[in-house]
Amino acid sequence: MDTGEALGIRLAARDETALADIYATYGPSVLAFLRRHVGSNEAEDVLQRTFLDVWRHADRYDPEKRFSAWLYTIAHRRAIDTLRSRRYKVVDLEAVRDLVGEDGRDTAERFADAADVRATLLRLSEVDQEVLRLAYYEGLTQVQIAKRLDLPLGTVKSRVLRAMRRMATLMREADAVETGSPTTGPLTMGMRESSLAG
Amino acid sequence: MIARGPGETTGHPDLAALVRGEADNDEILAAADHLDRCAGCRGDLTHIVIGHALLTRSSEVVHEDRATEDARLAYLAIDISVESDSGNPEHSPRSVLRTDHP
Numbered sequence: 138m139d140t141g142e143a144l145g146i147r148l149a150a151r152d153e154t155a156l157a158d159i160y161a162t163y164g165p166s167v168l169a170f171l172r173r174h175v176g177s178n179e180a181e182d183v184l185q186r187t188f189l190d191v192w193r194h195a196d197r198y199d200p201e202k203r204f205s206a207w208l209y210t211i212a213h214r215r216a217i218d219t220l221r222s223r224r225y226k227v228v229d230l231e232a233v234r235d236l237v238g239e240d241g242r243d244t245a246e247r248f249a250d251a252a253d254v255r256a257t258l259l260r261l262s263e264v265d266q267e268v269l270r271l272a273y274y275e276g277l278t279q280v281q282i283a284k285r286l287d288l289p290l291g292t293v294k295s296r297v298l299r300a301m302r303r304m305a306t307l308m309r310e311a312d313a314v315e316t317g318s319p320t321t322g323p324l325t326m327g328m329r330e331s332s333l334a335g
Numbered sequence: 336m337i338a339r340g341p342g343e344t345t346g347h348p349d350l351a352a353l354v355r356g357e358a359d360n361d362e363i364l365a366a367a368d369h370l371d372r373c374a375g376c377r378g379d380l381t382h383i384v385i386g387h388a389l390l391t392r393s394s395e396v397v398h399e400d401r402a403t404e405d406a407r408l409a410y411l412a413i414d415i416s417v418e419s420d421s422g423n424p425e426h427s428p429r430s431v432l433r434t435d436h437p
Contacts, residue, residue, distance in 0.1 A: 254393035273390040301386030
């Protein structure tokens with residue numbers, strides 16, 4: 138799977154498969170963002186409108202910018218449009234406060250950050266994805282992961298270590314491409330492959 | 336300690352357990368002593384801290400499982416809605432938004 142920026146470049150070039158890849162990579166996290174702001178009943182409709190906008194305005198994506206930030210800006214606008222279109226006399230002030238102004242932009246950025254991590258997770262091997270999902274999204278300890286997967290604890294520890302190294306390296310590489318800074322540095326220099334297991 | 340393979344350990348501390356709060360006090364203090372003299376582990380610790388911070392922040396805002404399934408269902412619906420919504424057939428995403436996509 139490509140990085141977000143690579144997907145954005147493919148999308149801007151009207152590569153139709155890019156839209157499907159973007160949906161598979163970012164769809165769930167954009168939906169989680171929209172649910173928070175417009176509620177579960179409307180979130181899926183807004184998600185569809187967001188991705189239609191992404192396709193229609195693909196040529197506006199600037200490859201110099203972070204793709205997830207561009208995507209979440211569109212989702213953020215569609216969410217605001219949705220709240221504005223409601224005819225309710227009473228609105229959920231907390232939801233509005235969370236969506237508009239500086240707080241809203243911060244929230245969109247936090248979700249964009251999280252979506253980038255999720256997208257990077259998808260670039261790891263399946264076994265590495267599995268241990269990180271269990272550790273961070275299900276909150277299991279390494280001992281609990283070993284029991285869940287029926288693996289020796291040492292194997293789980295090695296996989297977690299390898300997966301976290303890979304996650305850090307991929308995120309740094311993506312950031313280096315985005316900012317034009319060098320990709321080699323202490324992180325890659327300091328790796329000790331000898332301590333890794335299968 | 337970090338395993339080299341199933342059932343085997345090295346003299347290096349389990350850095351993931353250290354940053355995730357899974358190590359006990361004795362292990363934490365032993366790791367501190369080890370890190371003072373092991374440049375390799377200090378390099379690894381940088382990776383682990385970065386990975387841990389990224390994943391922890393991500394886990395606070397993304398609720399994966401439910402959103403993944405619901406996004407998949409919403410994706411199937413786009414295939415229908417786009418049909419009457421796209422202007423230029425040449426640039427229509429209809430062929431992209433196929434129903435067999437996961």
